[in-house]
Amino acid sequence: MAETLYPGVALVTGAAGTGIGSGVALAFAEAGCRSIAITDRNEELLMKNQEALTEQFPNAKIFALAGDITQEKFVDELIATVVQTFGRLDYCVNCAGIMGNNQISTETSLEMFDKINDVNYRGCWLSSRAEIKAMLNQEPLPSHDPRRPPQRGSIVNIASQLGFVGRPAATAYCASKAAVMAMTRGDAIDYAHKDIRVNCVCPGVIETPMTTSQPGRRELMAPAILIAPMKRMGQVAEIADCAIFLCSTKASFCQGSAMVVDGGYIIN
Numbered sequence: 001m002a003e004t005l006y007p008g009v010a011l012v013t014g015a016a017g018t019g020i021g022s023g024v025a026l027a028f029a030e031a032g033c034r035s036i037a038i039t040d041r042n043e044e045l046l047m048k049n050q051e052a053l054t055e056q057f058p059n060a061k062i063f064a065l066a067g068d069i070t071q072e073k074f075v076d077e078l079i080a081t082v083v084q085t086f087g088r089l090d091y092c093v094n095c096a097g098i099m100g101n102n103q104i105s106t107e108t109s110l111e112m113f114d115k116i117n118d119v120n121y122r123g124c125w126l127s128s129r130a131e132i133k134a135m136l137n138q139e140p141l142p143s144h145d146p147r148r149p150p151q152r153g154s155i156v157n158i159a160s161q162l163g164f165v166g167r168p169a170a171t172a173y174c175a176s177k178a179a180v181m182a183m184t185r186g187d188a189i190d191y192a193h194k195d196i197r198v199n200c201v202c203p204g205v206i207e208t209p210m211t212t213s214q215p216g217r218r219e220l221m222a223p224a225i226l227i228a229p230m231k232r233m234g235q236v237a238e239i240a241d242c243a244i245f246l247c248s249t250k251a252s253f254c255q256g257s258a259m260v261v262d263g264g265y266i267i268n
């Protein structure tokens with residue numbers, strides 16, 4: 001059996017700072033992945049994470065390229081550069097996202113609606129489209145387990161519990177995440193016969209800069225935390241582990257699924 005479940009190349013978007021993307025990159029490295037590309041629009045924090053990972057995992061190559069995933073040109077260049085650097089692309093976790101305005105529809109401007117959808121839905125689609133194109137050009141890697149089929153690539157889109165259920169003053173955000181779930185199912189159907197798996201993870205309230213860093217955010221999140229029977233915020237590592245599981249050949253029969261990781265929020 002291979003020494004790691006991740007002999008291939010990983011790419012994580014939204015991987016600056018201390019949010020879910022940075023946790024996913026760390027989880028890949030801890031699980032033995034030795035070829036990891038990270039991207040984010042925040043160049044300064046992205047480069048800090050590249051340095052930290054390189055120092056902690058000297059045997060891994062950590063490639064970083066900053067840019068905006070709403071820009072088709074950047075996304076296509078990013079994927080081409082990752083393939084040029086590592087020779088292929090196997091596991092992609094699309095984490096880049098924004099929360100937006102926390103306003104009801106009649107108070108939401110068209111600009112804000114477009115911004116939320118541009119990053120959360122369109123940017124995720126641009127990323128996964130380019131990732132799938134790259135995967136289609138490569139031969140599958142063998143599975144960790146000879147009883148399971150080889151895998152040409154695996155994509156995990158980070159949606160949200162709010163793709164399933166509503167929440168006050170979050171219409172545009174909820175809809176953008178439901179779109180990510182629908183997009184995941186569509187691509188899962190279209191590329192299954194090419195040995196490409198596409199799934200999404202739907203986090204509950206997770207302790208990241210998105211939910212804690214701006215004034216008033218913790219207060220805004222407090223009632224949502226109490227809806228979940230576990231009555232706590234989730235940690236980045238708890239989402240990262242699920243995302244990298246779905247990327248691995250241990251998840252070989254997961255296709256188009258929406259894995260809810262929310263402390264029980266949507267069952268309550």
Ligand SMILES: NC(=O)c1ccc[n+]([C@@H]2O[C@H](COP(=O)([O-])OP(=O)(O)OC[C@H]3O[C@@H](n4cnc5c(N)ncnc54)[C@H](O)[C@@H]3O)[C@@H](O)[C@H]2O)c1
Pocket residue numbers: 013014015016017018019020021039040041042067068069070095096097098099119123158159160161202203204205206207208209210211
């Ligand atoms: N934190 C939560 O409670 C929670 C819950 C459900 C879903 N999510 C989703 O998880 C993902 C990660 O969220 P997080 O909590 O880690 O947030 P975060 O703000 O900590 O991280 C998001 C990262 O995405 C980057 N980003 C934003 N727009 C970008 C763009 N246009 N191009 C490139 N990078 C961009 C940001 O710079 C940031 O580093 C998001 O898609 C979010 O919607 C988060």
